[in-house]
Amino acid sequence: MNAIVALCHFCELHGPRTLFCTEVLHAPLPQGAGSGDSPDQVEQAEEEEGGIQMSSRVRAHSPAEGASSESSSPGPKKSDMCEGCRSLAVGHPGYISHDKETSIKYVSHQHPNHPQLFSIVRQACVRSLSCEVCPGREGPIFFGDEQHGFVFSHTFFIKDSLARGFQRWYSIIAIMMDRIYLINSWPFLLGRIRGIISELQAKAFKVFEAEQFGCPQRAQRMNTAFTPFLHQRNGNAARSLTSLTSDDNLWACLHTSFAWLLKACGSRLTEKLLEGAPTEDTLVQMEKLADLEEESESWDNSEAEEEEKAPVTPEGAEGRELTSCPTESSFLSACGSWQPPKLTGFKSLRHMRQVLGAPSFRMLAWHVLMGNQVIWKSRDVNLVHSAFEVLRTMLPVGCVRIIPYSSQYEEAYRCNFLGLSPPVPIPAHVLASEFVVVVEVHTATRSNLHPAGCEDDQSLSKYEFVVTSGSPVAADRVGPTILNKIEAALTNQNLSVDVVDQCLICLKEEWMNKVKVLFKFTKVDSRPKEDTQKLLSVLGASEEDNVKLLKFWMTGLSKTYKSHLMSTVRSPTATESRS
C-alpha cells in the first residue's frame, strides 16, 4: 500500500515538528541516475542475506544489521533544529529495508524527500499535535481530506523531568490517500501503534524515575522560582528522544517497526474483483446456507426420522445409506459425488428425452415447469436421484424442493420432486389430480423392446418407464414458451451438451427477470389487473401457461430481493427496467 508513517513531536521552542518518517518506494520508480542503481542493488542484496527478513510477521530487532547506506537526505535549516526536533544526526543517510519478495523498499528519513510529500506530512503533523482534539488527549483520531490525504493519528506523552509539565507531546501518524482502506485498517493500526507507544513510554518512564530520584525537579524549580538571576530565558534545552528513552538504537528500532507496519498493513487486506452482480440462484443458495446453520438441530431429528423409515425399504442396504443424507437440496450435490461411478442413470435432459420418448418427456417437463408434483416410483434409488438431478436444471434454485426417496407419500406443498418405492400407495385423489405426474419404473419383460440404440440406452434398457397424469388434455396445450425453446435446443443435434446447458442457464435468467418485473408490478406497486395484463403482453408472457409459470417461479425469489423491494417504496410513475 502507498502510505507514510511518521513520528511527530511538539517542541517547546519550535512547535510541531516531524521527527522521523518512513515511506514506501516501489521498484518501478526511478531512483536518481540509472548507473547508480546497480551498485545499490548489489549492496541491498548483500544486506538482505544478513539483514531483516521482511517476509516474517514478527518484529525484528537487529538495528546494527538493519542500517545501510543510501543517498543522503537533504538537511533542513539548522536554525530550526534543536535536540528535540532532530532525530538523525546531520549527514546521517537514513535507513532502508529491501523486501526481496515484492521488490519494495522502505526508507526512513527525518523528512520525505519529495516536496509534495513533505508538505502533506507537515500538514498532518501540525493538525495531529495542535489542531485535532482527542477526548482524553492521548489516543487515536482520524482526520483529513482528499487533497492532503487521510491521517490516522495517535497522540501520546513521553515523561521528561526537565520539560514543562514533566512531559512532552508526541504523535505517531499514518497517512494514506485511500480513506476507506485506512478506516478499515483502524483496529490493526491502533493495536500495533499502541504497542510501539507503550514501549517508548515504558523506557522513558524508567529514565524519568531515575532522574527524579537523583534530582527532584519539583523542589528545585520551587527553590529557583524567585531568583531572577537564575531565570532561564529560553527554558531548558530540549532533549532528544534517544536521550529520553536512553536508547541509542531507538531510530533503527523505529525504522524496523514502521517498515513492518507498512508491509503488514498492506498485505492484510486483498481485493477481489467481482464479475457482475450475484444472480438470483446465488442469493438463494447463500440464504439456504444461512438457514442450515439455524436448523442444525432439526437435521438430527430429520436424520432420526429417515433412519426409522429405512427398514421398510426393500433394498435395505442402499436405502439406509441414502436416506441418512439430509433432505436439504443443497446437500444433494454431496450425495451425487458419493454415488459410485459404475452405477448408471440419466445423464442429461437430452438423454432423458431419448429414453422416455418425446411425448412422455414433454408431458413430464411441462409438469416440472408448471410447479406440479413429479412422483418417481422405482426400486433403483440411484436412478431416481439421477432423474431429479437432471430435471432440476430446468427450474430456478429457489423453486426446487426434493424429497429424494421416501417410504410414504408426501403432500405437494412439501416437495415438487418425490421419490417413492414401488409398494408405497399413492392416494386416489392424487392419482386423479391434474397437478401430479407419476413416472413408474418397471423392469422390462423382453430385451427386444429396444433392439436399436446407443450404448447409453442399453444401460437403461432393462427398465420400462410409464408416465401418467390425471390431466387428459395436457398434451393438447401450447405449453409455456420456455418449454418450446428447451425442446428446440434438445432436438437440435448440432448443439453439444455444454451448449444446451448454457442455453438453459440463459433461458432461466431471462424468465427470472420477467418474474422480478411481475413481482415488482403486482406485489410491491399493487397495480390493477388491466395494467398487469398489459405488462404481461409487453413481457411476451400473456398466454395462460406462461402466466402460471411466472406465478410458480415467483415463489423462488430470494428473501433479499423481496425485502429490498418492499423496503424501498417508489413512486407509482417510476418504471422498473429489467436488470
Add this chain to the structure above:
Amino acid sequence: MSQVLGKPQPQGEDGGEDQEEDELVGLAGYEDGPESSDAELDSGPEEGESRRNSWMPRSWCSEATRHECWEPGLWRSSHLLGIGGGWRMLRRQRQADFFLDFSDPFSTEVKPRILLMGLRRSGKSSIQKVVFHKMSPSETLFLESTNRICREDVSNSSFVNFQIWDFPGQIDFFDPTFDYEMIFRGTGALIFVIDSQDDYMEALARLHLTVTRAYKVNTDINFEVFIHKVDGLSDDHKIETQRDIHQRANDDLADAGLEKIHLSFYLTSIYDHSIFEAFSKVVQKLIPQLPTLENLLNIFISNSGIEKAFLFDVVSKIYIATDSTPVDMQTYELCCDMIDVVIDISCIYGLKEDGAGAPYDKDSTAIIKLNNTTVLYLKEVTKFLALVCFVREESFERKGLIDYNFHCFRKAIHEVFEVRMKMVKSRKAQSRLPKKTGATPNGTPRVLL
C-alpha cells in the same frame, strides 16, 4: 438643594455641627409625608426651598423623614440613566419583583472573544489558570507547554460573559494552513503577553506582526499588552521597561503608518493582584453597559458618603465597574482579600448541614472595620456580582442611609439587566454586541494615560 446632595466634606467638630444643622433644616421640610413631597416636587424647587427655610424647630426630625429626604436625588438619577419615566414610575418600579433567569437568555448570545497570544513561555497559560481557575501562582511552574488553542467559556455573571482563547506560542497562526480570519473576526480583545525578564526584542517583533495582521482582519479589536513577570524587577526597572517597550512598539507602528492602532500597556504579575487589575480593564472595555454602571456607582457613592466602590465578579475577582475616582492598588487588593474572606467563612459556616447551598448568595453581606478608621462594606448585588465599598468610619454611622441607597442601586442594576435581556433577544442574529469605541474605563491610573 446642592448642600443636601453634595458629598459631605471632612470638617472639624464645629463644622460637623453646622453640617448637621443644615441637614436637619432640610429634613424638616417634609414632615407632612409622601403626599406632601409629591406636591412639593410638582410645584417646583423654589417654593420647596422657601418652605424648608421657614421651618425651624428640630424636634420634628425622624429617621423615616431622613430617608424620604433623598428620593429627589434618585429621581434625578433616573433621568441620567435614560430609563425614562418620572418620579411616579420609579416609585411603582419598587413594587415589582425581579426574579430573573440568569442562565437561559444568554446561552445563545455570541460571546466576545479574548485571545491570549505571545511568545512561548511568556506566561499566557499561567495568567489564564491564575485568574480563572484559582491556581496557585507557584503551581504554574509545572504547567506543560500549550500545544493547541485552549478555549474556555467564562460566563459567571450577567455582565462577565466571554470566551478565553489561550494560544500556543510556537505556532504561527498566520500561516495559510490556519483560518486566521475566523480566529480574529469574532475577537473583542487581543492580549499580547511579553516576558519582561526576557530579551523582549523578538517579542516586540512578533507583537508588531500580530497586531498589524489582526487589525487587517478586524479593526474593532482592542489591543492590550501585558508586560508580564514584573515581580522580579525593581520599581525603577519596571518603569524603564514599560517606557522602553511602549516607545519601541509605538515607533514600529508609526513606521508602518499605523498610528491609528492603539495599544494599552499594563505591568502584570501573577504573584500579586496586578494581573487581576489588568484583566479587569480588558474585560470592562468589552462590557457595553459600562457607562451606565459607572454612572450608577458615581451617584451611589456621592449620595452615601462612600470613598470608593467596586462592582466585583466574585468568581474571578475582576471588577467590572468602579466610580470615577482613581483606583489605588492597595484598595483593590483589600477588596479582593475581603471577597476571599467572605467566601472562605461562608464555606465554613454558611452552608446548610448537608452541605447544600452556595457560599455566596443573596443574603451575603460583610462589614470589616480596619484599624485606620476605614470600613469595608460588602453587599450582594446579583448571583455573581458584589458591591464592595470603602467608607469612612464616621460616614458609616449612617449605615441605614447607605443601605437604602444600596437598595435603590441594586434595583437599578436589575433594570439594566432587564434592558440587556431585551437587547439580547432582539439582536440574536447579530454577530456581536455594539461596543463603545475608545471608552476608557474609570479608575485607569493617570500614569498610563
